[in-house]
Amino acid sequence: MEKNKKFLTVLITVALSGVLAACGDSSEESSSQPANNSSAQNEDGGSTDRDSADSEENEEENSSGSSDNTQLNEQENTDNSSAASNDGESVESSNQNENHESNKDEYLKKLNKMEEADRYAEAKTTTAELVEQEAERYRNWDEELNKIYGLLEDQLDKGQMDQLREEQRIWIQQRDEAAKKSSLKYKGGSMEPLEYVATQASLTRERCYLLVAKYMK
Template structure:
């Protein structure tokens, strides 16, 4: 009987020891699981922070690059800011200079044109030259209509009528030197061409802005 009690006590002791060991093992597993979960959350948070920082840096770089492009586009090749070409003074100077340059080129072309060998050829050439300068005179007159005030334009219109009359009278007078001869027509149209060319220069220099 006593032996049976001892055996039962030993068995209870063993069972208690085994249960205690299992409990410790369960606690260790629980601790490891908790630690693993916590570590995973920390890693996830760290990765998210890194991703946010990377995207922020990339966005900052894009903005910086865009700003650099905007700064570059607002500067000229030498790094100086572009100046607006729409100011009144620049438009006036450019317009006047453009026409003076054009007139000089037209006159230069006249000088270097090959002269005809007969009176008829020369008269045809002078007629073409007169026509060319008269077309240019009308263009200049049209520009001045846009630039001058109504009062100034009325005055210029009156001057132009007087000049046309003067041009034709001067051409007629010059041609009378060869009245009845083959040179009469040539001198007439040549004088018209020369006076029209001079009128173009005068209008640009005096009135154009």
């Protein structure tokens, strides 16, 4: 009996020791968890600080990048405005040149149409009718020559116009002399007046082309 009591006593002691040990471990784990949580919070807090610093750096970079982009856009707008202004000046200058050239070209086209009308005009049959036809052709070209001369008076400066006026006076004299000389081939005949006025018409037509090509702007 005494041996059995001792054995039970030992068993109970061992069991109590195990229970106490288990309670001690649980208490240690419980006390260690807040410390770990606290450490985790500190670590998280440190991470939050780093995130905040990174966020501030990103904001500064974004702000700096935005400022740089604004400056670049302003510079591009300035360059585009300058280029547009230069293009506008170039287009205006080009249009002015085209207007000057088109004036001359337009007049040359007009002269070409007049010459074409003469070429395809129906020829008369009698000498008197031919003389009248050539006289009409001469009047048309002489009238056009006077129009061209009037336009050049507005375009040329005083020195150039004085020179042209003298050239024109000499040319008229030479034209009439050439017509007279050409008509003498038919002196005394019915063709003499026809040749005279036909030569005047042809030389006046040539003079119109010359003045437009040489002087008109």
